[in-house]
Amino acid sequence: MTAPSDTNDMIAQYVLGLLEGEERAQFEARIADEPELARKVAALEENFYALDATAAPESVPDDLWSKIQSSLGPAASAPRAANTNRAPSSLGIPRWAGMAAAIVLSLGIGYFGGQSLGPAPRAPLVVAVLVGDDMEPGAIIEAFADDSIRIVPLEALVAPDDSILEVWTLPDPETGPVSLGTFREARDLVLGGPNLPAPKPDQLYEITLEPAGGSPTGRPTGPILLKGFARAPVI
Numbered sequence: 001m002t003a004p005s006d007t008n009d010m011i012a013q014y015v016l017g018l019l020e021g022e023e024r025a026q027f028e029a030r031i032a033d034e035p036e037l038a039r040k041v042a043a044l045e046e047n048f049y050a051l052d053a054t055a056a057p058e059s060v061p062d063d064l065w066s067k068i069q070s071s072l073g074p075a076a077s078a079p080r081a082a083n084t085n086r087a088p089s090s091l092g093i094p095r096w097a098g099m100a101a102a103i104v105l106s107l108g109i110g111y112f113g114g115q116s117l118g119p120a121p122r123a124p125l126v127v128a129v130l131v132g133d134d135m136e137p138g139a140i141i142e143a144f145a146d147d148s149i150r151i152v153p154l155e156a157l158v159a160p161d162d163s164i165l166e167v168w169t170l171p172d173p174e175t176g177p178v179s180l181g182t183f184r185e186a187r188d189l190v191l192g193g194p195n196l197p198a199p200k201p202d203q204l205y206e207i208t209l210e211p212a213g214g215s216p217t218g219r220p221t222g223p224i225l226l227k228g229f230a231r232a233p234v235i
Contacts, residue, residue, distance in 0.1 A: 007037065012131055012228060015044045018202065044135040124150070125198055126230035128205040138226040139186065139207065141167070143199040146192075153186030157225065162212045168220055170204040171196050177206075182214045203230045 013019050014027055031038045124142035132138050140152040149167065159165045167180040181191030206227035208220045215221050 008040075008131075008133065008135060009229075011037070011040050011044055011135055015041060016129070016229070016231065018229060018231075040135055044131065124233060126201060126203060127233050128203075128228045128230040130205060130207060130226035130228040132226050141205050141228075141230075143169075143203075143205075143230065145198060147194065147196055148190055148192045149180050150188070150190050151183070151186075152188055155186065157186035157207070159184050159209060163222075164210050164212055164214055165225070166208050166210045166214055166220070166222075167191060168206050168208065169193075169196070169199070171199075177220055179215065179218065182210070199230060201230055201232045204228075205230060 010027055019027055124144050126143050128141045129137050130139045138155045142150040164182045166182045168177045169180055170177050180193035207225050209222040
């Protein structure tokens with residue numbers, strides 16, 4: 001029997017387009033046979049649509065592509081064709097593209113709002129949408145090359161008295177979970193984590209509730225409030 005936490009992880013990976021091949025086919029067969037699972041998948045998709053709706057449209061200059069070509073050289077002679085052989089996500093290609101664009105634009109990961117390219121903004125190496133047990137998005141984490149992370153809350157998170165919220169990541173199973181810092185309440189903030197290997201796609205991030213001062217063991221001890229897997233942003 002699949003544990004509820006494992007099922008929730010698979011729901012998140014499915015909606016984010018991380019399941020492929022046989023694993024994806026098996027999960028879609030489960031969706032067809034399990035009404036409650038289908039309901040949870042649809043609920044997470046709808047929550048992402050709500051996130052999509054928070055992003056205001058951004059105008060793109062007519063000469064943007066020519067400027068990109070000039071900066072990249074001859075190799076960028078034409079727009080890259082879409083990979084039509086890859087399995088589409090459960091959202092469908094247009095809906096996933098809209099959701100991804102909404103996350104990128106709402107976070108300021110990189111867009112061109114003026115008439116020139118200008119200096120490139122600091123870009124994260126990976127972005128993770130963290131969800132709770134109810135599969136509703138609760139926070140977005142951006143991880144940067146200097147080991148810092150930015151937390152963008154999507155819901156109210158406040159640690160009770162004598163408690164703290166702690167952010168964790170799993171660079172690899174051998175290292176185990178590593179603390180990236182603590183905070184008291186949800187707000188847009190940046191934490192400077194320890195010296196770690198560069199974050200990569202599919203890396204796990206989570207937020208737990210810990211005693212005041214942080215986990216006494218150096219490992220998560222409290223309940224997991226939010227968790228999600230990272231994806232590399234398309235910039």
